[in-house]
Amino acid sequence: VAPDGTRVFSLTAQEGTTQFLDGVDTPTWGFDGDLLGPTLRASRGEQVAVQVRNELPEPxxxxxxxxxxxxxxxxxxxxxxEPGATWRPTWRVDQPAATLWYHPHPHGRTEEHVYKGLAGFFLLDDPDAPDVGLPQEYGVDDVPVVVQDRDVAADGTLTTERAEVGILGSVVTANGVRGAHVPVTTEHVRLRLLNGSTARTYAFGFADDRTFTQVASDGGLLEAPVPTTRVQLSPGERAEVVVAMAPGERVRLRSFRPDLGRIAAGFAAGANDEFDVLELRAAATLEPSPEVAGALTALEPLRAEDATVTRxxxxxxxxINGRRMAMDRIDATVERGATEVWEVRNLDLVPHNLHVHDVQFRVADIDGEAPPPPLAGAKDTVYLEPQRTYRLVMRFDDYADPDTPYxxxxxxxxxxxxxxMAQFVVV
Ligand code: C2O
Ligand code: CU
Incomplete structure (x- = not known):
């Protein structure tokens, strides 16, 4: 923490190696290490600054x-x-507690940079939020888990054979580790799940099909806990879940066949794939955990009726709208303070999803129907089932800059x- 109270982080993107296959080195990229990056953590209200240094051979x-x-x-x-350069962004954290993440976004090369290993968690806390009984000891009963898939050749190189959706790899890792396990010492464990894959959608559950509780989506807590046996996440989405454990038991977190909607017959999108992701291993005696409260938060109202613009x-x-991304074309201009409805339709018979920078939106409806409870919270990324229409409501507060798009x-x-991809400015 700097003298003026700013919380300062530093991240260095660098080359390294990782062993995904026993005894075989794979060239990978990481922040401050060989793969992935450190968890950054800040509180609502704090000013943060990051020194981002690039020691890779390319921008x-x-x-x-x-x-x-x-x-x-x-x-x-x-x-x-640029290689050898340092970028110093700074901003004030002003949003509810949430599991966010960071990753590269270079024009036309995002897939490659993420696939090589550049990604990390950015956790936000809200010191003023009431205690709702969630486990919160980092690495003990509150564990971030980034799930990724890769294809690794016998000589260790990352291969990039692509289906239409992108790379569907068979080497599935949790926090970069194949066959990972988590020692559990408490009755409840909270997993902050992030789909950090480039293309694959996962449907997480447990091998014994136990019920667990989803408590948060991309942008923070749901209004109430949702008991469930599956949490489906497309690339970029997050969910926080709380799992109850019995003394001495072991249970595997698994990705079951995802429900991708009405996709074209014979189309490869990973719809039939199942993977074990990690194993929870409970100690012979467990520390008691608090009960998760029946009400978690009150989301600020964000209603389609209040929107002044529909796009x-x-x-x-x-x-998007018949155009490919162009760095020098602004596709939409939004007025600061406006509440808007973005009506998004996947015209294809193949999967897509949609991520909007700067905001946490709410899914107002899907083909006119209210979203299921896990999609009713704050979202920044949503899966787009083929040939369905999603109405998203969002408000563009605070920041205007006519010259720099999101x-x-x-x-x-x-x-x-x-x-x-398209670009919008807030003015
Ligand atoms: Cu997670 Cu525009 O990206
Ligand atoms: Cu797509």
Missing amino acids: TSVHWHGMHLPAAMDGGPHQEV TFTVSGRE MVHCHLLLHEDEGL
């Missing part, structure tokens, strides 16, 4: 996914950092790189 950028912040600090394709975004192939794009990173 990259670091985007704060889910963060409400000025466009010039966002770390998108307009804020690339349409049709998603197809590698285009991005809206498909978070299947191959699609993003190939043009399924």
Whole structure:
């Protein structure tokens, strides 16, 4: 913490190696290490600053996914950092507690940079929020888990064979580790799940099909806990879950076959794939955990009826509204303070998703129907089932900058790189 109270972080993107296969080195990239990056953590109200240093042989950028912040600090394709250079964004954290993350966003090369290993968590706390009985001891009963898949050749190289959605790898890792396990010493454990894959959608559950509780989505707590046996996350999405454990038991977190909607027959999108992700291993005696409260938070109202502008975004192939991303074209101009409805339709018979920078939106409806409870909370990324229409409500507070755009794009990173991205400014 600097003398003026700013919380200062530093991240250095660098080359390294990781053993995904026993005894075989894979060249990877990481922040401050060989793979992934440190967990950054700050509280609501704090000023943060990050020194982002690039020691890679090519330009990259670091985007704060889910963060409400000025466009010039966002770390998108307009804020690339040259090799040997340092970029110093700073902003004030002003949003509810949440599990956010950071990753590169260089123009046309995001998939490659994330696939090589550049990603990390950015956790936000809210010291004024009431205690609702969630486990909160980092690394003990509150564990961030980034799930990724890669394809690794026998000689260790990362391969990049692509299906239409992108790379669907068979080497699945949790926090970069294959066959990971988590020692559990408490009755409840909270997992902060992040789909950090470039293309694959996961449907998380437990091998014994036990019920667990989803407590948060991308942008923070749900209004009430949702008991469930599955949590489906497309690339970029997060969910926080609380799992009850019995003394001495072991249970595997698994990704079951995801429900991708009505996709084209014979189409490879990972719909039939199942993976074990990690194992929870409970100690012979467990410390008591508090009960999760029946009400977690009151979300600020964000209603479609209050919107003054409705925009349409049709998603197809590698285009939004019939156009591919162009760095020098602004696709939408939003007025600061406006509440808007973004009506998003996936025209294809293949999966996409949609991520909006700067805001946490609410899903008002899907084909006119209210969203299921896990999609009713604060979201910044949403899966787009083929041929359905999602109405998203969002408000653009605080930051205006006519010269620097934010991005809206498909978070299947191959699609993003190939043009399924648009730019908006807030004025
Ligand atoms: Cu997680 Cu525009 O990205
Ligand atoms: Cu897509």
